[in-house]
Amino acid sequence: MAPQGLQYADADTDASSRASPEDQLRPPRARSPSLSTIAGSMRQKLKALRKKIVQGQTLVPAAEPDGSGNDRSQYLLSSTGLVEPDVMALRFPLLSSRHQGSWDESRIIFNRNRNFLTSSRDKMVSPDRLCTNFQHAIMPRKWPDEELELQREVIKKYEAGVRLWTKEELLAMEDMATGLGGKVCTPLYAGQGEYTVEKEKGYLYKVDFHGYKALAFPLSSRANGTPYSSMTLSKKPAYTHIPTDxxxxxxxxxxxxxxxxxxxxxxxxxxxxxxxxxxxxxxxxxxxxxxxxxxxxxxxxxxxxxxxxxxxxxxxxxxxxxxxxxxxxxxxxxxxxxxxxxxxxxxxxxxxxxxxxxxxxxxxxxxxxxxxxxxxxxxxxxxxxxxxxxxxxxxxxxxxxxxxxxxxxxxxxxxxxxxxxxxxxxxxxxxxxxxxxxxxxxxxxxxxxxxxxxxxxxxxxxxxxxxxxxxxx
Missing domain, CATH: 3.40.50 (Rossmann fold)
Known part of the structure; x- marks a missing residue:
């Protein structure tokens, strides 16, 4: 059985879906179309869209029947897991972008077992469940005055050209993360004092990075009092190393x-x-x-x-x-x-x-x-x-x-x-x-x-x- 592959896709704007000025001025029909007529029309449009997607391939494909009488081009990264076996994700080009050939974030999911396309936006969750799945809440955060002042300081220093990182600081942070226990102290990018953390013995640590946006326009998940430093430390997984072949x-x-x-x-x-x-x-x-x-x-x-x-x-x-x-x-x-x-x-x-x-x-x-x-x-x-x-x-x-x-x-x-x-x-x-x-x-x-x-x-x-x-x- 041929493996499933990764698809590149293209799409042209459906000219029939754009109404001309003359059409917009015409009086409405006296009788509205029936639901069956609308459903039939939608099926035809989706079939046409699917055909355009297939014809939009740019690399040399390997054709494979899709079970509906049409051939669909597939790219042979088969068993690599680049796509799920029963679902293909197609990406569309930015038609108005200055980057010709680039690909945007709009996504259409085609289920191979059905004869229709569905948008990934059909997947809905409640706000409470979303807050559980993500590490931060959805609603904007009201920052205390002292936090806002530090964020303004970040913006001021950044616009003045003060760098957040140097090679010397990167190497020094690596050395401090390497040690087995002890205190780590590094300068703050905004605010007084230093970023200080006491490493626990028996744990490995890695360096975390916090850039301009993370400091000047932080996420609502940022806790009050967190130091405004471009680098901090956090624990990293420790593996019990059993050598393999x-x-x-x-x-x-x-x-x-x-x-x-x-x-x-x-x-x-x-x-x-x-x-x-x-x-x-x-x-x-x-x-x-x-x-x-x-x-x-x-x-x-x-x-x-x-x-x-x-x-x-x-x-x-x-x-x-x-x-x-x-x-x-x-x-x-x-x-x-x-x-x-x-x-x-x-x-x-x-x-x-x-x-x-x-x-x-x-x-x-x-x-x-x-x-x-x-x-x-x-x-x-x-x-x-x-x-x-x-x-x-x-x-x-x-x-x-x-x-x-x-x-x-x-x-x-x-x-x-x-x-x-x-x-x-x-x-x-x-x-x-x-x-x-x-x-x-x-x-x-x-x-x-x-x-x-x-x-x-x-x-x-x-x-x-x-x-x-x-x-x-």
Whole structure:
């Protein structure tokens, strides 16, 4: 049976759905259409839309019947878990965006077992349940005067050019997180005194980052009295390390690397890296937050079936090897590959070391300090404000990360699109919850982006809404 694959999709605006001025001036019909007529018309429109989606493929597809008499193109990342077996998520291009070929957040779910399309906005939850699922409440927060004053100080210092991070501070924080117990003291970005925490013995710690938006416009989940510091510490998982068969784990990695390398998405990514205008002096790749792909010893059986998050983590690391291979072929330079993720298990780090990765920043900060002007940054879905940190410390030669948007595009996305569920407030009032962007675009990030050529990469649920950036000149 052919495996299910990831689809790229396109859609044209249905011209028949736009009424002309003459049509708007015509008097209404004396008789309204029946419900059966309306239902029949909707079925025809949905069928036409579905046909347009199928015809909008841009890469070389492998056709597979869908059971309704039509052929639907599918991309062979079959067993990679990039899509659920009975549901396909289709992404549509931003027709009005200045980024041609980029992909927006609107989502339509097609259930293969039925003959209709349904919007993901049909999924509704109550506000109480939503507050339980998310870490913060929906309603805006009324901040006390002292908190508002600190937030104003953050804005003032940021606009004056005071950096939130330096390489020296990143390395110092990594060292403090590495120690086994003791007190950690770091300067505050706003306010008097220092950020101080007493580490408990027997626990491992990682560095958490708080960027400009998190400090100047904090979420309602932020507790009163939390220090306005760009870096803090939190406990990280501790694994009881029971060594597994590293040869077997390396074979698993190689198998998934082969799936990536022979897939249409992998080939397209390799073609992009071979043709885009990168500076020839790149000598290292720093990849941030790509995820752990070897289950902890307590969940060792999970490696037999390799759940989707582990699959995605392997595929992201395989994509890093594609970057290294392309840069080596083009410029003939030895490319070092550095990887940082505090979630790496010991076995995962060992497998990566066998594949040529150097593990840095085991507590989440030192790897960022490795980024310089000869670095290609690979951070498509880091889970924290990587773009903000990089904008403060370096001007890399190239990046593969979330697409940098203008303030207008950011507002349009927040107003008109949603990744989250619908929220039913009762009395027929509906709202849609937008999950927070963990790697936001700030003024400094946009200034950094202005120095690069931006090359959008088609949306996938492996990387998200990303682009490849190459330094101009």
């Amino acid at each position: 590293l040869d077997e784990q390396e074979d698993v990695f190689h198998r998934w690397w082969t799936i990536w390398d022979t897939s249409s998405i992998g080939r397209h990514f390799h073609a992009c890296m071979m043709r885009l205008p990168f500076p020839p002096y790149i000598n290292k790749i720093v990849c941030i937050g790509l995820g752990n792909f070897v289950a902890a010893s307590a969940d060792a059986d999970a490696n037999a079936n390799l759940p989707t998050p582990l699959q995605h983590a392997i595929l992201r690391h395989a994509a890093v090897l594609t970057v290294a291979d392309a840069l080596d072929r083009r410029f003939g330079r030895e490319i070092r590959v550095l990887a940082q993720d505090p979630e790496y298990t010991p076995d995962c780090a060992a497998v990566l070391a066998r594949r040529g990765f150097a593990i840095v920043g085991r507590h989440g900060a030192a790897g960022l300090a490795e980024i310089d002007d000869k670095t290609f940054v690979f951070a498509p879905s880091p889970g924290f404000c990587v773009k903000e940190v990089v904008a403060d410390i370096a001007t890399p030669a190239g990046m593969f990360w979330g697409m940098i948007t203008t303030p207008e595009e950011e507002r349009d996305r927040e107003r008109g699109k949603t990744n989250g569920p619908g929220v039913d407030f009762g009395a027929g009032v509906m709202g849609y919850w937008n999950p927070d962007n963990t790697d936001p675009d700030t003024p400094r990030v946009r200034l950094l982006g202005n120095q690069y050529g931006m090359h959008p990469f088609p949306y996938t649920n492996l990387f998200g809404d990303v682009a490849i950036y190459s330094l101009r000149g």
